[in-house]
Amino acid sequence: MSEPMYRDWILDTIDSLRSRKARPDLERICRMVRRRHGSAPEQTSEELEKLIQEQTVLKVNYKGSISYRNAAKVVRRSRKKDDHTTKRTAVEEANHSDLSNGDSALGPLDQDETEHLENELPVSMETDSTMEEEEEQEGADEDGHEGSSPSPGGEDAVQGGSGAAHPYSAPCSPSGSRPGHSPVSDRPSTCKTSKRSSPLSPSSPLALRQNDCVCDSAFCPADHGPSGMQRNNTGTGALKTIVQPSGTCPWVQKSLVKREREDGVRMEESDLTSDQLVPDGVDETMKGSDRQPKTLSFPSDDCAKYKKGMDVASYVMAQDDVKNDVKNREISVKKETLRQNLLLWSVADVATYISAAGFPEQAVAFRTQEIDGKSLLLMQRSDVLTGLSIRLGPALKIYERHVKMLQRTHFLDEEDDL
DNA sequence: TCATGCGCACGTC
């Protein structure tokens, strides 16, 4: 995750450059950020890469040169076509502002978005010679970044070895090509092939997401950029996504899937009990941490169902849980002693619990919002994710791993008592 | 020298 500060700086810079009709390219962005904020170009470049991976910024090839786009604005433009999209724009803008903590780019790029863009923009990454040269130069940076750079590396680690291990990565790089590494002439066909290679129906939201992922720029940057804009061009106003942000971050992809599921497939959540929706990745580790059996015993069918759609939260948590195993153990003991009195938990108790769970920073938010045991029981996912003004990552973990678990445990206990 | 503003051309829808 890039620094929010840098995100603002860079987005402001891009907007500023655009407003004065200057191409928002790396050089200008770095220069302006340095001038305005004194940030080193290298740092700016690095942060920019992160933003690209977060989909907050889109890197595109426009008229033969690299440009950077404010993803949110790109989205809005592409939505102006009909009433349906217009109506959604407001929501997206709201989402965007709500998610201005760095996940902003994810909001706008929902399924419709992706679908639209994907339809509109060839999933290719062909470049002209100009771009190729630029890519060659930036390539070192990007290659390092997307492949083994330490910067997104932290996230990569969370991504579970992202590249190689990612299920979608395989079809992603049939040629293992990268811009500048393969003949330009190869790209169109390669990309088309890649796009078609999706096992899912093109109309399937998941297919779209997976396509994004399949062409994960981290593994196959040349293969597409659904969320970004690409216009198959040969340097005449065509727009091509150079780095597919969504793709560079598998977990972002998962996040997108999650969002989309929340929007369109939310019924799953309503159809299933909260138990059934507990991320198996979490519970898998919970098993090893003295979790109460009842909190783990949900229908295997649903468990399997959930596994298929394992979202970013569970994915991340699965990674983190290994580290937090010991911590979870301690927490579970505390839970055991306190859960019966959950309704009696004070604000301080809740804050202490959250803090002990490894989220001291977020515990403050719980305290600030005066979340006591009763409130905790009433909290919904959105409350945790957005109502506390805490970062999405911790929020997801807190909700999936703790809030939901506590609620489930509490209500199951109540059922038992009946 | 550098940042900024903007006319204009081009491409897309």
Next chain:
DNA sequence: GACGTGCGCATGA
């Protein structure tokens, strides 16, 4: 025709 984009030039600090 509206809109997005950015080149190229003029202007000001």
